[in-house]
Amino acid sequence: MADNDNSITRRDFTKGVAVGTMAGALGTMGIYSYSPLAKQHFVKAPAAKENIGEVKSVKVTNISETSWFDNKVLMGDIKGAGGLLVNQYTYNWAPFTQPKGQLGKGSYEDGMKILRPLIPNKLDEAWAYQLENAVNPTNGGGFAALIEVEALDGKITRILLDSGWNFDWMDKAFKREGIDKLLADGKIDYFVLSHEHFDHFWGAPVVFKYGPTVRTLYPKGFYPEGMDYLKAAGHRGELIETKPGLYKLFPGAALYNFATPIICRVFGEQSLFFNVKDKGLVTVTGCCHQGILQFASVAQRAVETKKLYGIYGGLHVSPFDEWDPKYDDLVAVFKKWGFEKVGCNHCTGILTARKLIEAGIPVIQGTARNGTKDKAYLGNGDQIVFAMNDVVDIAAAATQGAASAAPAAAGGGMKY
Amino acid sequence: MGTNTEERYGVGYLEERQISPRWPALMTHLVNVVALLSVFYVTWWIFQDPRGIFRLYTPYVGYMYTRWLLIILIWMVYIFQFWPMRRSQLDSWHPLLKAAVAIPVAVLIMMLVIHGFFHGLLGNYGIAYFDAERTKDLPRMTQFFAEEYAALAILMFAALASWLAPAWVVGMERAPWQNEKQPVQGITILVVTFFIATILYFVTMHPHMGILYYPWQYFTSIAPPYWEEFANTVSGNFHISWIMCATVVVWLVETIWERYPFRMIENAWMRRLATFFGILAIAWAFHLFLYFAQELFIGETIRGTRNDNAPDWRWLHVGEMMIFMLLPALYINFYCGNWPKKFSTPVNLFVRTAITFTAGVALMVFYYNISHLVLGTQRGISQPEQFPMIPTIWLINIMLVHHWYMDNWPAWRKVATVAAPVAASAVSNAPLAAQPIGSAAG
Numbered sequence: 001m002a003d004n005d006n007s008i009t010r011r012d013f014t015k016g017v018a019v020g021t022m023a024g025a026l027g028t029m030g031i032y033s034y035s036p037l038a039k040q041h042f043v044k045a046p047a048a049k050e051n052i053g054e055v056k057s058v059k060v061t062n063i064s065e066t067s068w069f070d071n072k073v074l075m076g077d078i079k080g081a082g083g084l085l086v087n088q089y090t091y092n093w094a095p096f097t098q099p100k101g102q103l104g105k106g107s108y109e110d111g112m113k114i115l116r117p118l119i120p121n122k123l124d125e126a127w128a129y130q131l132e133n134a135v136n137p138t139n140g141g142g143f144a145a146l147i148e149v150e151a152l153d154g155k156i157t158r159i160l161l162d163s164g165w166n167f168d169w170m171d172k173a174f175k176r177e178g179i180d181k182l183l184a185d186g187k188i189d190y191f192v193l194s195h196e197h198f199d200h201f202w203g204a205p206v207v208f209k210y211g212p213t214v215r216t217l218y219p220k221g222f223y224p225e226g227m228d229y230l231k232a233a234g235h236r237g238e239l240i241e242t243k244p245g246l247y248k249l250f251p252g253a254a255l256y257n258f259a260t261p262i263i264c265r266v267f268g269e270q271s272l273f274f275n276v277k278d279k280g281l282v283t284v285t286g287c288c289h290q291g292i293l294q295f296a297s298v299a300q301r302a303v304e305t306k307k308l309y310g311i312y313g314g315l316h317v318s319p320f321d322e323w324d325p326k327y328d329d330l331v332a333v334f335k336k337w338g339f340e341k342v343g344c345n346h347c348t349g350i351l352t353a354r355k356l357i358e359a360g361i362p363v364i365q366g367t368a369r370n371g372t373k374d375k376a377y378l379g380n381g382d383q384i385v386f387a388m389n390d391v392v393d394i395a396a397a398a399t400q401g402a403a404s405a406a407p408a409a410a411g412g413g414m415k416y
Numbered sequence: 417m418g419t420n421t422e423e424r425y426g427v428g429y430l431e432e433r434q435i436s437p438r439w440p441a442l443m444t445h446l447v448n449v450v451a452l453l454s455v456f457y458v459t460w461w462i463f464q465d466p467r468g469i470f471r472l473y474t475p476y477v478g479y480m481y482t483r484w485l486l487i488i489l490i491w492m493v494y495i496f497q498f499w500p501m502r503r504s505q506l507d508s509w510h511p512l513l514k515a516a517v518a519i520p521v522a523v524l525i526m527m528l529v530i531h532g533f534f535h536g537l538l539g540n541y542g543i544a545y546f547d548a549e550r551t552k553d554l555p556r557m558t559q560f561f562a563e564e565y566a567a568l569a570i571l572m573f574a575a576l577a578s579w580l581a582p583a584w585v586v587g588m589e590r591a592p593w594q595n596e597k598q599p600v601q602g603i604t605i606l607v608v609t610f611f612i613a614t615i616l617y618f619v620t621m622h623p624h625m626g627i628l629y630y631p632w633q634y635f636t637s638i639a640p641p642y643w644e645e646f647a648n649t650v651s652g653n654f655h656i657s658w659i660m661c662a663t664v665v666v667w668l669v670e671t672i673w674e675r676y677p678f679r680m681i682e683n684a685w686m687r688r689l690a691t692f693f694g695i696l697a698i699a700w701a702f703h704l705f706l707y708f709a710q711e712l713f714i715g716e717t718i719r720g721t722r723n724d725n726a727p728d729w730r731w732l733h734v735g736e737m738m739i740f741m742l743l744p745a746l747y748i749n750f751y752c753g754n755w756p757k758k759f760s761t762p763v764n765l766f767v768r769t770a771i772t773f774t775a776g777v778a779l780m781v782f783y784y785n786i787s788h789l790v791l792g793t794q795r796g797i798s799q800p801e802q803f804p805m806i807p808t809i810w811l812i813n814i815m816l817v818h819h820w821y822m823d824n825w826p827a828w829r830k831v832a833t834v835a836a837p838v839a840a841s842a843v844s845n846a847p848l849a850a851q852p853i854g855s856a857a858g
Contacts, residue, residue, distance in 0.1 A: 018762055019677045030701030033708030042716055075558035082471025084801045085794055090467075104471075260723060261796030291722030316722070321556040322564075324800075325627045326651045326728040328640070330720035351556060351630055 047301040053251030054277040056150040057387035060284060060312045062378050064164050064173040065345040066141035066371050067199035067319070073139045075320055077103060078264075088198050088264035089225050094130035094137040095119075095167065095202060103135045108225040112232065120205035120212070120234035127167045140166040141371070142203045143314070143346060146179060147284055149253055149274060150387075157250055158182060159190045160214070161272065162286050164203035171206050176370065176381065183211030190249065193218040194286025195262060195269040196226045204233040213237035219257045220244065221268025242270055246302050252276075256298060258290035271313070273299045277388040279340075280306040285313030287347040292316070293330065296337060310386040311339055312378075314347025321351050331355045343384040344377035353377045425598050426498025429506050430820065435828040448751055448827035452818065456811050457790070464810065466792040473792070474560075475801045476567035482809045483574035484526045489813060490578060492522060493820045494585050495609075496602035511822035511830075518821045534570045545569055545625055556630065565628060572621040575656060576613040579663040584609050586670045587692030591684070620659070624652025648719050651728035653735075657707070660735030660805075661699035664742045669695055671749035672768035676761050706734040724798035733798070737780065739808045744775035746812065750819040751828075783807075 081104030092101030096111025118126035142164020164170035353376035372379025437444035472478030539547020552562035626637025647654035681687035
């Protein structure tokens with residue numbers, strides 16, 4: 001009996017060896033995956049950096065950062081329509097509402113039947129109809145910014161980034177900042193649409209009302225509704241679709257298109273960056289759904305530059321004042337990236353701006369006027385300048401929590 | 417009467433029933449897949465699709481219901497062995513009738529657990545974040561995100577339970593309560609696994625919830641969470657990853673691996689412990705390896721960024737990859753009679769595993785290419801509201817009801833139920849190799 005108990009057949013032995021080997025391989029696979037040895041497999045491809053040239057300065061005027069006025073109303077609409085992935089054109093939000101539009105039951109086609117003959121020249125009439133019929137039409141505002149880039153020879157190139165949402169609000173904001181005249185006089189060189197979201201794009205007829213032939217760039221990924229709206233809104237000039245990757249605009253300036261999926265059934269976003277002489281790279285974004293560090297990382301690898309210097313724009317963290325622990329990852333590491341001057345807007349979220357300030361990040365605070373509710377970030381009419389002669393006292397900024405902003409209309413005020 | 421009339425409920429039912437295909441293999445599987453996907457699509461449209469009727473895919477609210485439906489089905493069949501459904505009902509009722517009874521019961525229990533236990537009890541008398549009505553009016557909060565956060569916390573509980581409940585049956589072989597009758601056995605295992613899930617929830621997901629609010633809840637949770645350095649993120653997705661791996665490995669061990677090689681251990685307690693913790697060890701191997709695989713395939717992570725380069729998403733995606741593996745494994749077991757069976761056990765297992773992983777990858781590629789067109793989700797793989805676990809688990813729920821309650825009808829029909837050769841409790845506690853769960857003939 002003892003002999004029988006201890007005996008083992010060749011077949012059992014082979015099976016045991018096979019199973020043991022597989023189990024060992026599986027275990028080793030797991031341990032190896034987390035060991036320092038695993039790092040040797042990562043490809044360190046040499047970055048193919050492009051020289052995009054340099055600029056002397058970049059001045060950003062925040063035309064409107066108030067994408068919407070009441071977060072609870074906006075999120076109530078999103079909740080009522082079915083959540084974050086519902087097609088934005090079906091909300092019956094302005095300007096695509098049907099008569100007596102019901103939340104989440106609209107369509108682009110039905111909305112355009114009424115809107116098409118009214119844009120871009122009868123915006124007052126178009127908006128009056130929206131006020132009567134759309135879902136919460138007065139909650140919409142919009143995002144737009146003017147970027148004035150000074151070349152090394154002093155030449156100024158102007159970029160209008162995004163067109164906002166609410167026709168009435170954006171028209172007044174454009175007039176407040178003189179954008180209407182710049183467009184009418186042909187002094188806006190580029191109209192850049194960062195992405196297709198309602199608060200960045202649906203105010204396009206206001207832009208084309210004043211500057212119908214402005215050269216317009218949009219990122220690949222616009223849906224058929226968005227493409228149709230671009231034409232219906234009155235654009236008659238050069239229309240450029242940017243493909244994912246680098247797109248050089250002019251010396252010292254470039255766009256980068258990210259094929260990134262976004263809420264409300266939107267796809268693709270492009271952001272701007274500028275290489276400021278003696279300072280480094282400045283990134284300017286609409287919302288930055290791709291992630292600001294993703295953008296910074298890509299930009300750093302894509303172009304020759306001294307360092308990462310400044311940021312203006314949505315860092316797209318908590319635009320609805322929502323939170324997720326992964327956003328704390330951004331706050332935790334942001335300082336290590338070495339940005340010296342940070343200007344945020346609505347898509348960053350007040351909460352994020354506060355957390356960044358608490359973490360000692362040199363966030364430039366705003367003046368909270370023209371409808372902006374909080375000084376935690378740059379508000380409507382505020383400006384930020386990134387210039388080769390900037391003097392930035394990081395230590396002081398960190399100690400104070402943040403610098404303060406200057407009103408644009410006050411003749412320049414402080415420069416940062 | 418002189419006969420043994422002791423009610424066995426569903427003990428051994430799945431192992432004893434005999435079902436046979438109605439048509440040749442190709443036609444049978446074609447009808448089956450079409451039927452499954454039709455039910456999936458119709459129910460998806462009604463309940464989940466952002467273009468549909470109820471639009472629960474917000475995403476977390478729909479995710480919560482999907483997860484809890486899964487765990488309740490597991491409770492009903494694996495823990496309670498169909499109790500209180502009588503054996504005669506299981507044997508004689510039409511599959512549609514059984515499903516028509518089981519589904520409302522499952523939904524009712526789910527509503528009681530979610531709205532009664534979590535929202536009503538825990539949310540109002542213990543931890544506020546479980547009840548959106550309590551948190552929606554707090555500073556910086558909206559109704560939408562109050563509901564999303566509550567749903568997140570509740571579904572995390574389900575994630576833990578959906579690993580532990582079947583793991584106790586598969587790994588611990590129901591011990592030490594294997595000889596208890598139903599419902600005593602079911603209640604005991606339910607209470608024990610729920611208790612362990614509660615402890616694990618507090619050390620895995622509660623710190624995640626604790627830093628979800630501003631300021632961080634230093635007095636009530638560990639902030640920042642203790643796993644920050646190891647995981648390169650403070651997100652609880654790090655835990656979701658290994659919990660999902662463990663959940664899937666439990667089912668791999670139970671189905672296509674036939675509890676091999678653990679079943680070869682003769683000592684009962686050694687076998688149980690080796691299986692329970694072996695599942696965990698294998699899960700951790702997948703957890704770390706699949707994260708590493710993404711670094712090789714996509715590139716190194718960038719902490720603090722979004723989408724596919726963020727560590728938190730990579731951990732989440734480990735769980736998503738694993739769930740894609742589960743679908744073909746269940747199909748092989750439920751509908752293909754655990755094919756192949758003609759080779760030695762290790763070879764059979766290897767072939768099934770190879771098929772499962774290949775089919776899983778193919779499914780994953782297919783899903784990410786068509787989901788935005790047919791399911792109303794977002795294009796791309798890493799949008800923060802893209803949760804492939806929702807449709808995959810939704811389909812798994814349908815497959816579970818179909819296989820457990822509907823005897824694979826209509827493509828298969830039940831031909832007989834073989835009488836249990838030994839005592840019911842012994843049958844239910846024997847290693848699965850002695851009682852294959854999927855008796856469907858391919």
